[in-house]
Amino acid sequence: MSGPDYPIEIIEEGKVKLAVPRMSDYLRPDGVYEPAHAPVFYNPKAKFNRDVAVAMGAALKERLGRLEVLEPLAGSGVRSLRYAVEAGADKVLAVDADPKAVELIKYNIRLNKLEDKVKVLLAEANAVLHSRELRGGYYDLVDVDPFGSPMPFADGAIRAARRRGLVAFTATDTAPLTGARPQSALRKYGASVRRTPFSKEVAIRVLIAALVRVAAVREVALKPEAAFFKDYYVRAHLTVERGARRVEEALSQLGYLFYRPDYSVEVVRGYPLPERVPEGTALGPLWLGPLTGPLAKRAAELVGGEVKRFLEHLIEEDSVGVPYSYKVERVASILKVNMPSPKLVVEELRAAGYKALLAHYDHTSVKTDAPAEEVFKVVKKLSPRP
Numbered sequence: 503m504s505g506p507d508y509p510i511e512i513i514e515e516g517k518v519k520l521a522v523p524r525m526s527d528y529l530r531p532d533g534v535y536e537p538a539h540a541p542v543f544y545n546p547k548a549k550f551n552r553d554v555a556v557a558m559g560a561a562l563k564e565r566l567g568r569l570e571v572l573e574p575l576a577g578s579g580v581r582s583l584r585y586a587v588e589a590g591a592d593k594v595l596a597v598d599a600d601p602k603a604v605e606l607i608k609y610n611i612r613l614n615k616l617e618d619k620v621k622v623l624l625a626e627a628n629a630v631l632h633s634r635e636l637r638g639g640y641y642d643l644v645d646v647d648p649f650g651s652p653m654p655f656a657d658g659a660i661r662a663a664r665r666r667g668l669v670a671f672t673a674t675d676t677a678p679l680t681g682a683r684p685q686s687a688l689r690k691y692g693a694s695v696r697r698t699p700f701s702k703e704v705a706i707r708v709l710i711a712a713l714v715r716v717a718a719v720r721e722v723a724l725k726p727e728a729a730f731f732k733d734y735y736v737r738a739h740l741t742v743e744r745g746a747r748r749v750e751e752a753l754s755q756l757g758y759l760f761y762r763p764d765y766s767v768e769v770v771r772g773y774p775l776p777e778r779v780p781e782g783t784a785l786g787p788l789w790l791g792p793l794t795g796p797l798a799k800r801a802a803e804l805v806g807g808e809v810k811r812f813l814e815h816l817i818e819e820d821s822v823g824v825p826y827s828y829k830v831e832r833v834a835s836i837l838k839v840n841m842p843s844p845k846l847v848v849e850e851l852r853a854a855g856y857k858a859l860l861a862h863y864d865h866t867s868v869k870t871d872a873p874a875e876e877v878f879k880v881v882k883k884l885s886p887r888p
C-alpha cells in the first residue's frame with residue numbers, strides 16, 4: 503500500500519490502527535514530541551478528548567438509532583476513524599484543507615478497511631460547513647477540533663448539524679478563556695474575562711455562552727451535554743434544537759459572576775447585564791446552567807475506566823449547582839493560615855451536610871453548595887498549625 507513520502511509509524515489508538523508521522527523525528531530540544539512540527543498533526547495527548555468524544559457519539563447513536571459524523575478539521579483522521587469503529591457511526595466525512603493530511607487520512611482509511619464508511623474531502627472547513635452540496639447533507643454530529651479557538655467554525659458547524667444532533671468543540675486557546683488575555687477574550691468570545699481562582703470553570707462557561715449566542719442568531723438552541731476543562735483545552739458537546747422558545751430558554755441561562763478579592767462571588771442571572779451591578783470584577787456573559795445532560799449520563803453507562811469516572815464526576819459537580827469553586831490555597835491565604843488538605847475540606851463540608859467535591863479541573867479546588875462563610879470556617883479549622 504503506497505503511502506506518504508515521509509517516514510511513518512503505525513500505532514494504535516482506541517480500536518483503530520493509525521499511520522502517523524514518525525514521532526521521534528519531531529522532538530523538541532527537551533526530547534518531547536511536538537505534533538505541530540510534524541507534516542500532519544497527530545497529538546497522542548488528545549487521546550482522552552477523543553475517548554470522551556467517541557463515548558458521547560456512541561450514546562448519540564443509541565438515542566437516534568443512526569450516526570452520521572462530520573469532522574471538518576480532521577488531521578490524521580484518527581477521530582473520524584474512531585467514530586466509525588467505536589461509536590458505530592454509519593457514515594463519516596473527514597475534511598482537511600491540507601493535502602498531506604488528506605493523503606494520510608486516505609491511507610488510514612485503507613489501513614482499517616473503512617472505505618465504505620469513511621469518506622475524505624480536501625477542502626476548507628467553512629466552505630464545507632456552509633455548503634450543503636459540498637458536505638452532502640446534514641449530520642448528526644459535527645466535531646470541530648481545530649488549532650486554537652473554534653469560534654470561526656461555530657456558525658458553520660451549527661448550520662451543518664441536524665436537529666437533536668450534537669455539535670462538539672475543542673478550544674485550545676486557554677489564554678483568552680481563562681482571562682490571561684482579556685482583550686483577546688473580548689474579541690474572540692465577546693466576553694469580559696479576568697484571572698480568578700476558578701478561571702478554568704469560567705473558561706468552560708465563556709465558551710458555551712459564546713456558542714449559545716452564535717446559535718441564537720439562527721434560532722438554534724444549544725444545550726451542554728458534557729463540557730469540561732482538561733489538560734490544555736476546553737471541550738463542549740452540545741445538543742442542537744430549533745425554535746425561538748428553546749433559544750429564549752437557552753439565553754435565560756446566561757449571566758455574570760462578580761468576583762471580589764475577599765472571595766465573595768455574586769451570581770447575576772440574565773443577559774445582557776442589568777443596569778445596576780454589584781461591586782467586583784465582572785466575568786461574562788457566562789453559561790450559568792448545567793454542564794452535563796442525559797447523554798453524558800448514558801455515555802458514562804456505556805463506557806468504563808477513566809472516561810466513565812470523569813463523566814460521573816462532571817455529573818456530580820453539576821448536582822452542586824454552583825458555577826464556581828473555592829481554591830483552598832487562596833482561601834487560606836486570605837485567612838493568612840496554612841493550607842489544609844482540599845480532600846479534608848471536602849470531607850468536613852460533607853459531614854456538615856453540604857454537597858462538596860474536588861473540581862474536575864483542579865484537584866486543589868472545592869465545589870460546594872456551602873456558603874462562603876462556612877468554607878472559610880472549615881479551611882481555618884483544618885489549617886495545620888505552623
Ligand SMILES: C[S@@+](CC[C@H](N)C(=O)[O-])C[C@H]1O[C@@H](n2cnc3c(N)ncnc32)[C@H](O)[C@@H]1O
Binds near residue numbers: 548575577581626
Ligand atoms: C488540531 S488538528 C486536528 C486534529 C484532529 N481533529 C484530531 O482529533 O486528531 C487541526 C487540523 O485542521 C486543519 N486545518 C486548519 N485550518 C483549516 C481549515 N480552515 N479548513 C480545513 N482544515 C483546516 C489542519 O491542517 C490540521 O490538520
